[in-house]
Amino acid sequence: MLEELSQKLVNLDEDQALTLVKKAISNSIAPLEIIDALRTGMDIIGQKFANKEYYISDMVYAAEIFHLAMDILTPHLQKTSTEILGKVVIGTAKGDIHDIGKNLVVSLLKCAGFQVIDLGVDVPPEKFIEKVKEIKPDIVGFSGLLTTSFEPMAETIELLEKEGFRASVRVMVGGGPVNEEWAKKAKADAYAKDAVEAVELAKKFCG
Ligand code: B1M
Numbered sequence: 001m002l003e004e005l006s007q008k009l010v011n012l013d014e015d016q017a018l019t020l021v022k023k024a025i026s027n028s029i030a031p032l033e034i035i036d037a038l039r040t041g042m043d044i045i046g047q048k049f050a051n052k053e054y055y056i057s058d059m060v061y062a063a064e065i066f067h068l069a070m071d072i073l074t075p076h077l078q079k080t081s082t083e084i085l086g087k088v089v090i091g092t093a094k095g096d097i098h099d100i101g102k103n104l105v106v107s108l109l110k111c112a113g114f115q116v117i118d119l120g121v122d123v124p125p126e127k128f129i130e131k132v133k134e135i136k137p138d139i140v141g142f143s144g145l146l147t148t149s150f151e152p153m154a155e156t157i158e159l160l161e162k163e164g165f166r167a168s169v170r171v172m173v174g175g176g177p178v179n180e181e182w183a184k185k186a187k188a189d190a191y192a193k194d195a196v197e198a199v200e201l202a203k204k205f206c207g
Contacts, residue, residue: 001020001023001024001027001029002024002029002033002034002036002037003037004020005017005020005021005024005034005037005038005041006037006038006040006041006044007041008020008041009038009041009042009045009062009065009066010041010044010045010048012058012061012062012065014061014064014065014068017065017069018065018068018069018072021034021038021069021072021073022072024037025072025073025076031073031076031077032196034069034073035070035073035104035195038066038069041062042062042066042100045058045059045062046059046176063100066100067100070100070103070104070107074107077107077108077111078111079110079111079113080111080112080113081112081113082113083113084113084114084115085112085113085114085202085203085206086114086115086137086138086139086202086205086206087114087115087116087117087135087136087137087138087139088109088114088115088116088117088137088138088139088140088141088202089117089119089128089131089132089135089137089139089140089141090102090105090106090109090116090117090118090119090140090141090142090143091118091119091120091121091123091127091128091141091142091143092120092121092122092123092142092143092144092145092149092175093122093123093142093143093144093146093149093152093153093156094122094123094124094125094149094152095122095146095148095149095152096121096122096143096144096145096146096148096149096152097121097122098121098143098145098146098175098176099120099121099143101143101145101174101175101176101195102118102121102143102175103118104195105141105143105174105192105195105198105199106118107195108195108196108198108199109198109199109202112199112202112203114139114199114202114206117131117135117137119131124152125152125155125156125159126159128140128156128159128160129156129159129160129163129165132160132163132165132169133163133165136168137169138169138170138205138206139169139170139171139172139202139205139206140156140160140169140170140171140172141171141172141173141174141198142156142171142172142173142174142175142188143173143174143175144173144174144175144176144177144178145175145176145177146176146177147177149175149177149178150177150182150185150186153173153186153188154185154186154187157171157186157187157188158187161187170189170190170205171187171188171189171190172188172189172190172191172192172198172201172202172205173186173188173190173191173192174191174192174193174194174197174198178191179191189205190205
């Protein structure tokens with residue numbers, strides 16, 4: 001069923017994809033497994049876009065279907081803590097408007113008991129710094145789906161250092177082209193490959 005779901009998303013078949021999401025829930029398939037199937041579909045859509053088989057409008061529509069699927073899935077994500085484990089300021093790097101992955105990280109962090117301040121997309125370094133000053137978070141998280149997201153992430157981390165906040169926050173990075181090497185080069189504390197790993201890392205940082 002999950003493979004079929006990925007395929008329906010790739011085919012941009014909104015009705016069938018959403019019906020399958022509901023069916024998967026009623027068959028007690030874990031929401032995270034359903035999300036994983038949707039992500040697989042998105043990866044294929046990305047490849048098709050890169051191969052010029054799909055247009056940008058196809059990626060826009062796929063993102064809409066993903067959002068609708070998340071509307072169905074979010075109430076089924078279980079809250080695992082009622083106490084606040086820590087504060088996280090998060091956003092998508094400047095110049096980048098991809099937010100599906102970031103939103104997933106935000107949802108799972110909230111379920112795990114973190115207070116999350118989501119700055120949205122295309123966030124300039126100064127806005128991160130302003131929020132860090134105001135909120136004094138435990139963690140700052142950057143999401144970036146474009147290779148060009150590296151510069152603004154590294155720039156923000158440098159600014160955190162310059163403004164004297166670097167020692168008091170842990171910096172976590174993630175998103176499509178991001179990896180361990182990228183994290184090290186940008187002087188982040190950690191890289192998370194997906195939303196589940198992001199929560200595990202956040203717990204470690206605040207534990
Ligand atoms: Co665009 N796009 N896109 N896109 N898009 C990619 C990223 C791309 C890889 C497609 C491709 O060519 N194969 C490519 C980037 C190439 C590159 O830089 N190397 C690309 C491009 C080129 C572009 C445009 C430049 C296209 C154009 O205009 N010519 C343009 C850029 C706009 C901009 O940002 N300035 C663009 C636009 C768009 C849409 C707006 C149409 C739409 C986004 C809609 C939205 O987000 N609201 C879109 C989409 C949908 C995609 C793909 C197909 C899917 C992304 C996605 O949502 N995946 C994508 C292809 C791909 O990723 N394979 C592609 C599902 C999501 C659940 O996964 O975001 O990876 P992901 O998040 C995961 C993990 O990465 C991790 O956890 C998440 C959940 O497990 N994670 C974190 C994410 N953030 C984290 C933060 C953390 C920790 C973990 O800590 C803080």
